[in-house]
Amino acid sequence: MIKIIRAKTMGFCFGVKRAVEMAESHPGRLNTLGPLIHNPQEVNRLAQLGKTPIDDLSQASEKIILIRAHGLPDFIIKRAIKLGLKVVDATCPFVKKAQALSQRLEKDGYQVVIIGEKIHPEIIGLVGNLKNPIVVETLEEAKSLGQFKKLGVIAQTTSNTRLVEEISVELKKHAPEVKIAETICQATEEHQQAARELAPRVDVMIVVGGKSSGNTRRLYQICIEYVPAYHIETARELKPEWFKNIKSAGITAGASTPDWVISEVEKTISGI
Numbered sequence: 001m002i003k004i005i006r007a008k009t010m011g012f013c014f015g016v017k018r019a020v021e022m023a024e025s026h027p028g029r030l031n032t033l034g035p036l037i038h039n040p041q042e043v044n045r046l047a048q049l050g051k052t053p054i055d056d057l058s059q060a061s062e063k064i065i066l067i068r069a070h071g072l073p074d075f076i077i078k079r080a081i082k083l084g085l086k087v088v089d090a091t092c093p094f095v096k097k098a099q100a101l102s103q104r105l106e107k108d109g110y111q112v113v114i115i116g117e118k119i120h121p122e123i124i125g126l127v128g129n130l131k132n133p134i135v136v137e138t139l140e141e142a143k144s145l146g147q148f149k150k151l152g153v154i155a156q157t158t159s160n161t162r163l164v165e166e167i168s169v170e171l172k173k174h175a176p177e178v179k180i181a182e183t184i185c186q187a188t189e190e191h192q193q194a195a196r197e198l199a200p201r202v203d204v205m206i207v208v209g210g211k212s213s214g215n216t217r218r219l220y221q222i223c224i225e226y227v228p229a230y231h232i233e234t235a236r237e238l239k240p241e242w243f244k245n246i247k248s249a250g251i252t253a254g255a256s257t258p259d260w261v262i263s264e265v266e267k268t269i270s271g272i
Protein backbone atom coordinates (compact mmCIF):
# COMPACT_ATOMS: atom_id res chain seq x y z
CA MET A 1 0.00 0.00 0.00
CA ILE A 2 1.29 3.46 -0.92
CA LYS A 3 2.09 5.73 1.99
CA ILE A 4 0.50 9.12 1.32
CA ILE A 5 1.97 12.18 3.00
CA ARG A 6 0.38 15.63 2.83
CA ALA A 7 2.65 18.69 2.81
CA LYS A 8 2.71 20.43 6.19
CA THR A 9 0.90 23.42 4.74
CA MET A 10 -1.02 23.52 1.47
CA GLY A 11 -4.35 24.43 -0.06
CA PHE A 12 -6.55 27.42 0.71
CA CYS A 13 -4.62 30.42 1.98
CA PHE A 14 -6.01 33.16 4.15
CA GLY A 15 -6.82 35.50 1.23
CA VAL A 16 -8.62 32.89 -0.87
CA LYS A 17 -10.55 31.55 2.12
CA ARG A 18 -11.63 35.08 2.98
CA ALA A 19 -12.75 35.82 -0.61
CA VAL A 20 -14.75 32.57 -0.85
CA GLU A 21 -16.38 33.21 2.54
CA MET A 22 -17.26 36.78 1.51
CA ALA A 23 -18.90 35.47 -1.68
CA GLU A 24 -20.72 32.64 0.09
CA SER A 25 -21.95 34.70 3.02
CA HIS A 26 -23.22 37.56 0.88
CA PRO A 27 -26.99 37.23 0.69
CA GLY A 28 -28.29 36.89 -2.84
CA ARG A 29 -26.69 36.76 -6.23
CA LEU A 30 -23.57 38.60 -7.37
CA ASN A 31 -20.99 38.73 -10.13
CA THR A 32 -17.24 38.36 -9.72
CA LEU A 33 -15.05 40.15 -12.24
CA GLY A 34 -13.08 37.17 -13.50
CA PRO A 35 -13.25 33.77 -11.77
CA LEU A 36 -13.12 34.35 -8.02
CA ILE A 37 -10.15 32.02 -7.68
CA HIS A 38 -8.01 29.96 -10.07
CA ASN A 39 -9.88 26.74 -9.45
CA PRO A 40 -12.62 25.79 -11.93
CA GLN A 41 -14.22 23.21 -9.60
CA GLU A 42 -14.69 25.76 -6.80
CA VAL A 43 -15.81 28.45 -9.24
CA ASN A 44 -18.51 26.04 -10.54
CA ARG A 45 -19.66 25.29 -7.01
CA LEU A 46 -19.99 29.03 -6.28
CA ALA A 47 -21.80 29.64 -9.59
CA GLN A 48 -24.46 27.18 -8.44
CA LEU A 49 -24.94 29.41 -5.38
CA GLY A 50 -25.54 32.43 -7.65
CA LYS A 51 -22.01 33.86 -7.51
CA THR A 52 -21.23 33.97 -11.22
CA PRO A 53 -18.07 35.20 -12.92
CA ILE A 54 -18.10 37.71 -15.76
CA ASP A 55 -15.19 38.81 -17.97
CA ASP A 56 -16.14 42.45 -18.32
CA LEU A 57 -18.33 44.97 -16.48
CA SER A 58 -20.54 45.26 -19.59
CA GLN A 59 -21.64 41.65 -18.92
CA ALA A 60 -22.84 42.39 -15.35
CA SER A 61 -26.11 40.56 -14.74
CA GLU A 62 -26.35 41.40 -11.03
CA LYS A 63 -26.26 44.64 -9.03
CA ILE A 64 -23.27 43.57 -6.94
CA ILE A 65 -19.68 43.09 -8.11
CA LEU A 66 -17.22 41.26 -5.90
CA ILE A 67 -13.54 42.05 -6.39
CA ARG A 68 -11.54 38.85 -6.17
CA ALA A 69 -8.47 38.27 -3.99
CA HIS A 70 -6.12 39.35 -6.84
CA GLY A 71 -7.47 42.90 -6.73
CA LEU A 72 -8.32 45.32 -9.55
CA PRO A 73 -6.93 48.62 -10.81
CA ASP A 74 -8.71 51.65 -9.31
CA PHE A 75 -10.06 52.84 -12.68
CA ILE A 76 -12.13 49.64 -13.08
CA ILE A 77 -13.56 49.99 -9.58
CA LYS A 78 -14.51 53.59 -10.38
CA ARG A 79 -16.13 52.45 -13.62
CA ALA A 80 -18.21 49.86 -11.73
CA ILE A 81 -19.42 52.50 -9.28
CA LYS A 82 -20.27 54.84 -12.16
CA LEU A 83 -22.38 52.05 -13.67
CA GLY A 84 -24.38 51.99 -10.43
CA LEU A 85 -22.97 48.68 -9.20
CA LYS A 86 -22.30 48.00 -5.54
CA VAL A 87 -18.68 46.92 -5.05
CA VAL A 88 -17.74 44.31 -2.45
CA ASP A 89 -13.96 44.26 -2.07
CA ALA A 90 -12.41 40.84 -1.36
CA THR A 91 -8.90 41.92 -2.43
CA CYS A 92 -6.43 40.06 -0.23
CA PRO A 93 -4.83 42.45 2.29
CA PHE A 94 -1.38 41.26 1.14
CA VAL A 95 -2.21 42.31 -2.42
CA LYS A 96 -3.51 45.65 -1.10
CA LYS A 97 -0.19 46.11 0.69
CA ALA A 98 1.75 45.45 -2.55
CA GLN A 99 -0.48 47.95 -4.39
CA ALA A 100 0.09 50.62 -1.74
CA LEU A 101 3.87 50.01 -1.60
CA SER A 102 4.28 50.22 -5.38
CA GLN A 103 2.33 53.48 -5.53
CA ARG A 104 4.41 54.91 -2.68
CA LEU A 105 7.67 53.96 -4.45
CA GLU A 106 6.50 55.63 -7.66
CA LYS A 107 5.46 58.76 -5.75
CA ASP A 108 8.92 58.88 -4.18
CA GLY A 109 10.58 58.93 -7.60
CA TYR A 110 11.59 55.27 -7.97
CA GLN A 111 11.29 53.44 -11.26
CA VAL A 112 9.03 50.58 -10.18
CA VAL A 113 10.04 47.09 -11.32
CA ILE A 114 7.50 44.34 -10.69
CA ILE A 115 8.75 40.75 -10.63
CA GLY A 116 5.83 38.62 -11.76
CA GLU A 117 3.71 37.19 -14.56
CA LYS A 118 2.69 39.92 -17.01
CA ILE A 119 -0.77 38.48 -17.64
CA HIS A 120 -1.61 37.52 -14.05
CA PRO A 121 -4.63 39.45 -12.69
CA GLU A 122 -2.69 40.57 -9.60
CA ILE A 123 0.01 42.11 -11.83
CA ILE A 124 -2.60 43.68 -14.11
CA GLY A 125 -4.14 45.24 -10.98
CA LEU A 126 -0.75 46.57 -9.80
CA VAL A 127 0.25 47.90 -13.23
CA GLY A 128 -3.12 49.60 -13.71
CA ASN A 129 -2.49 51.84 -10.69
CA LEU A 130 1.01 52.94 -11.79
CA LYS A 131 2.25 55.35 -14.46
CA ASN A 132 5.23 53.56 -15.94
CA PRO A 133 6.11 50.26 -14.27
CA ILE A 134 8.40 47.61 -15.76
CA VAL A 135 7.37 43.97 -15.33
CA VAL A 136 10.05 41.26 -15.46
CA GLU A 137 9.29 37.56 -15.41
CA THR A 138 12.76 36.09 -15.76
CA LEU A 139 16.37 36.69 -14.82
CA GLU A 140 17.18 37.23 -18.50
CA GLU A 141 14.63 40.03 -18.71
CA ALA A 142 16.15 41.67 -15.63
CA LYS A 143 19.62 41.43 -17.18
CA SER A 144 18.40 43.20 -20.31
CA LEU A 145 17.30 46.31 -18.38
CA GLY A 146 19.29 49.54 -18.66
CA GLN A 147 20.60 51.78 -15.90
CA PHE A 148 18.33 53.85 -13.65
CA LYS A 149 18.78 56.41 -10.83
CA LYS A 150 16.51 54.64 -8.35
CA LEU A 151 14.72 51.30 -8.63
CA GLY A 152 11.82 50.20 -6.44
CA VAL A 153 11.23 46.47 -6.60
CA ILE A 154 7.94 44.69 -5.89
CA ALA A 155 7.29 40.96 -6.31
CA GLN A 156 4.03 39.20 -7.11
CA THR A 157 2.74 37.94 -3.76
CA THR A 158 2.93 34.31 -4.92
CA SER A 159 6.37 34.44 -6.57
CA ASN A 160 9.01 31.77 -6.25
CA THR A 161 11.15 33.12 -3.41
CA ARG A 162 14.43 31.86 -4.93
CA LEU A 163 13.75 33.42 -8.33
CA VAL A 164 12.90 36.75 -6.69
CA GLU A 165 16.20 36.63 -4.76
CA GLU A 166 18.14 35.97 -7.98
CA ILE A 167 16.39 38.74 -9.89
CA SER A 168 16.83 41.17 -6.97
CA VAL A 169 20.60 40.54 -6.95
CA GLU A 170 20.65 41.35 -10.69
CA LEU A 171 18.51 44.49 -10.30
CA LYS A 172 20.97 45.88 -7.76
CA LYS A 173 23.43 46.22 -10.64
CA HIS A 174 21.03 48.49 -12.54
CA ALA A 175 20.83 51.49 -10.20
CA PRO A 176 22.91 53.05 -7.41
CA GLU A 177 19.83 53.00 -5.20
CA VAL A 178 17.54 49.94 -5.15
CA LYS A 179 14.71 49.57 -2.68
CA ILE A 180 13.22 46.07 -2.43
CA ALA A 181 9.77 45.78 -0.86
CA GLU A 182 8.86 42.54 0.92
CA THR A 183 5.66 41.51 -0.79
CA ILE A 184 5.74 37.71 -1.08
CA CYS A 185 2.98 36.58 1.26
CA GLN A 186 3.57 34.25 4.16
CA ALA A 187 1.20 31.56 2.83
CA THR A 188 3.22 31.34 -0.39
CA GLU A 189 6.52 31.04 1.47
CA GLU A 190 5.07 28.37 3.79
CA HIS A 191 3.54 26.33 0.92
CA GLN A 192 6.82 26.43 -1.03
CA GLN A 193 8.91 25.55 2.02
CA ALA A 194 6.61 22.63 2.90
CA ALA A 195 6.85 21.31 -0.70
CA ARG A 196 10.67 21.60 -0.58
CA GLU A 197 10.73 19.62 2.66
CA LEU A 198 8.36 16.89 1.51
CA ALA A 199 9.43 16.26 -2.12
CA PRO A 200 12.88 14.73 -1.33
CA ARG A 201 11.26 12.30 1.16
CA VAL A 202 8.78 10.64 -1.24
CA ASP A 203 8.86 8.76 -4.56
CA VAL A 204 6.37 10.95 -6.41
CA MET A 205 4.68 14.31 -5.81
CA ILE A 206 1.10 15.12 -6.79
CA VAL A 207 0.48 18.86 -7.04
CA VAL A 208 -3.22 19.72 -6.96
CA GLY A 209 -4.58 22.98 -8.29
CA GLY A 210 -6.03 24.93 -11.20
CA LYS A 211 -4.03 24.77 -14.43
CA SER A 212 -4.14 28.58 -14.55
CA SER A 213 -3.01 28.95 -10.94
CA GLY A 214 0.45 30.51 -10.93
CA ASN A 215 1.25 29.54 -7.35
CA THR A 216 0.31 25.90 -8.10
CA ARG A 217 2.63 25.90 -11.12
CA ARG A 218 5.46 27.20 -8.93
CA LEU A 219 4.85 24.39 -6.41
CA TYR A 220 5.10 21.93 -9.30
CA GLN A 221 8.40 23.50 -10.44
CA ILE A 222 9.80 23.10 -6.93
CA CYS A 223 8.70 19.44 -6.63
CA ILE A 224 10.03 18.39 -10.04
CA GLU A 225 13.53 19.46 -8.91
CA TYR A 226 13.48 16.49 -6.52
CA VAL A 227 11.19 13.70 -7.80
CA PRO A 228 8.75 12.91 -10.63
CA ALA A 229 5.84 15.28 -10.10
CA TYR A 230 2.42 15.73 -11.69
CA HIS A 231 0.18 18.81 -11.70
CA ILE A 232 -3.49 17.82 -11.71
CA GLU A 233 -6.73 19.70 -11.21
CA THR A 234 -8.87 16.80 -10.05
CA ALA A 235 -8.62 13.15 -8.99
CA ARG A 236 -9.87 12.07 -12.44
CA GLU A 237 -6.47 12.97 -13.95
CA LEU A 238 -4.53 10.53 -11.73
CA LYS A 239 -2.89 7.69 -13.69
CA PRO A 240 -2.15 4.30 -12.05
CA GLU A 241 1.22 4.06 -13.87
CA TRP A 242 2.53 7.05 -11.87
CA PHE A 243 2.34 4.88 -8.76
CA LYS A 244 3.89 1.65 -10.12
CA ASN A 245 6.63 0.24 -7.85
CA ILE A 246 6.61 3.18 -5.49
CA LYS A 247 6.31 3.22 -1.72
CA SER A 248 5.29 6.79 -0.97
CA ALA A 249 3.47 9.71 -2.58
CA GLY A 250 3.43 13.31 -1.42
CA ILE A 251 0.56 15.73 -1.96
CA THR A 252 0.72 19.49 -2.07
CA ALA A 253 -1.85 21.97 -3.37
CA GLY A 254 -2.05 25.56 -4.52
CA ALA A 255 -3.53 28.38 -2.48
CA SER A 256 -6.81 28.22 -4.38
CA THR A 257 -7.38 24.47 -4.07
CA PRO A 258 -10.30 23.62 -1.77
CA ASP A 259 -9.86 20.83 0.74
CA TRP A 260 -12.66 18.72 -0.79
CA VAL A 261 -10.65 18.47 -4.04
CA ILE A 262 -7.47 17.48 -2.14
CA SER A 263 -9.38 14.84 -0.16
CA GLU A 264 -10.76 13.28 -3.34
CA VAL A 265 -7.20 13.05 -4.72
CA GLU A 266 -5.94 11.44 -1.52
CA LYS A 267 -8.80 8.94 -1.50
CA THR A 268 -8.22 8.00 -5.13
CA ILE A 269 -4.47 7.45 -4.63
CA SER A 270 -5.11 5.23 -1.63
CA GLY A 271 -7.40 3.08 -3.80
CA ILE A 272 -4.75 2.56 -6.50
Ligand code: SF4
Nearest residue numbers: 013015092094157185
Ligand atom coordinates in the same frame (compact mmCIF):
# COMPACT_ATOMS: atom_id res chain seq x y z
S1 SF4 B 1 -1.65 33.61 -1.88
FE1 SF4 B 1 -1.15 35.17 -0.35
S2 SF4 B 1 -1.54 37.11 -1.40
FE2 SF4 B 1 -2.56 35.54 -2.60
S3 SF4 B 1 -4.62 35.51 -1.80
FE3 SF4 B 1 -3.47 33.97 -0.66
S4 SF4 B 1 -2.77 35.04 1.19
FE4 SF4 B 1 -3.38 36.59 -0.30
